[in-house]
Amino acid sequence: MNESENPWKNRMTHCQKIGVVMLLLPVISCSLLEPTDTPITRFQDTLSQGAPAPTMVVVPAGEFHMGSPEDEFGRDANEGPRHKVVFTKPFALGETEITVGQFARFIRATGYQTSAERDAGSFLRDPVTGNWGKHPVNWRHDHQGQLAPENYPVVHVSWDDAQAYAAWLTRETGLPYRLPSEAELEYANRAGRSAQNWWGDGLPVVRVGNLKGEYDQPANDLSFFPTARERASIDPQGNLPHFFPGYGDGYWGPAPVASFTANAFGLYDTTGNVWEWAQDCWHADYHGAPTDGSPWIDSGICVYRIVRGASWYCHPSQVRAANRWSRWPVFRNMYIGFRIARSLAL
Numbered sequence: 001m002n003e004s005e006n007p008w009k010n011r012m013t014h015c016q017k018i019g020v021v022m023l024l025l026p027v028i029s030c031s032l033l034e035p036t037d038t039p040i041t042r043f044q045d046t047l048s049q050g051a052p053a054p055t056m057v058v059v060p061a062g063e064f065h066m067g068s069p070e071d072e073f074g075r076d077a078n079e080g081p082r083h084k085v086v087f088t089k090p091f092a093l094g095e096t097e098i099t100v101g102q103f104a105r106f107i108r109a110t111g112y113q114t115s116a117e118r119d120a121g122s123f124l125r126d127p128v129t130g131n132w133g134k135h136p137v138n139w140r141h142d143h144q145g146q147l148a149p150e151n152y153p154v155v156h157v158s159w160d161d162a163q164a165y166a167a168w169l170t171r172e173t174g175l176p177y178r179l180p181s182e183a184e185l186e187y188a189n190r191a192g193r194s195a196q197n198w199w200g201d202g203l204p205v206v207r208v209g210n211l212k213g214e215y216d217q218p219a220n221d222l223s224f225f226p227t228a229r230e231r232a233s234i235d236p237q238g239n240l241p242h243f244f245p246g247y248g249d250g251y252w253g254p255a256p257v258a259s260f261t262a263n264a265f266g267l268y269d270t271t272g273n274v275w276e277w278a279q280d281c282w283h284a285d286y287h288g289a290p291t292d293g294s295p296w297i298d299s300g301i302c303v304y305r306i307v308r309g310a311s312w313y314c315h316p317s318q319v320r321a322a323n324r325w326s327r328w329p330v331f332r333n334m335y336i337g338f339r340i341a342r343s344l345a346l
């Protein structure tokens with residue numbers, strides 16, 4: 001790849017300037033990212049003991065193009081063919097990722113054992129060695145195996161665990177809680193934009209969320225650097241920065257939910273912070289995909305499920321709104337969590 005084909009290289013100088021500006025401004029004006037004048041409707045259902053269920057946002061009916069154009073920089077074939085999806089009805093989506101505190105209420109009420117607890121732990125990278133390993137950690141813990149504060153997104157949870165949480169909310173409220181479909185997650189993330197990300201194309205110019213910023217690199221933490229295997233799968237030529245040049249949001253590891261600006265639909269952290277499980281079975285491309293926003297489920301067993309939205313750990317090419325990743329349903333690690341959805345009676 002030559003330099004003229006590599007937008008990240010060409011943007012480095014510009015972004016380094018932006019980075020300096022960002023460091024000088026403790027509070028970044030987000031006026032360019034203000035939602036449209038469509039009012040945002042939020043609500044909370046009530047659990048059986050009277051406590052509030054997670055805050056939900058009504059996502060408006062509409063249509064969008066799912067997937068990426070063939071010339072989008074960094075895209076994979078699994079993002080095509082790009083196709084129109086029409087939502088004839090609004091639906092509700094969690095305003096934030098499910099937090100450690102919200103998940104703890106579910107565990108206390110049910111005694112549910114997560115995949116990590118049933119199977120000797122979860123996966124994280126050791127900051128000293130940089131190696132991935134299975135450790136005796138679970139939903140209570142953060143990316144380093146420390147106990148996570150209640151307002152952090154829960155991680156180390158599998159697709160099975162997310163299903164169990166949604167089923168519990170349905171039992172508690174009598175209302176149809178579930179995981180979002182892959183189409184719902186991409187539609188909600190884009191929030192009316194067709195660019196690479198909800199904030200536009202390329203690098204963010206204000207703090208849009210918890211991404212892997214150049215200035216987020218912790219001292220003496222080898223887990224900041226991609227493993228050889230990660231590098232080979234994402235950037236085989238080694239041409240691209242594995243972080244956002246000139247960007248810093250103050251977090252290496254998950255950030256408290258809703259720490260950054262919401263998108264135009266009023267949703268926080270749809271890009272970055274933690275990956276979010278989708279309901280669908282994994283399909284290697286969109287040939288034959290539903291066009292009504294429903295989850296794409298096979299008649300047999302799904303070997304792989306899907307995570308969306310990328311995490312604080314991801315390369316810029318993985319952060320694009322069309323990017324997708326397949327994982328098996330008991331998989332868990334330090335950068336996957338989830339958000340819930342609810343169908344609305346209309």
Ligand SMILES: [Ca+2]
Pocket residue numbers: 210211212213216249250251252253312
């Ligand atoms: Ca970050």
Ligand SMILES: [Ca+2]
Pocket residue numbers: 097269270271272273274275276309310
């Ligand atoms: Ca997220």
Ligand SMILES: [Ca+2]
Pocket residue numbers: 075076317318323324
């Ligand atoms: Ca990809």
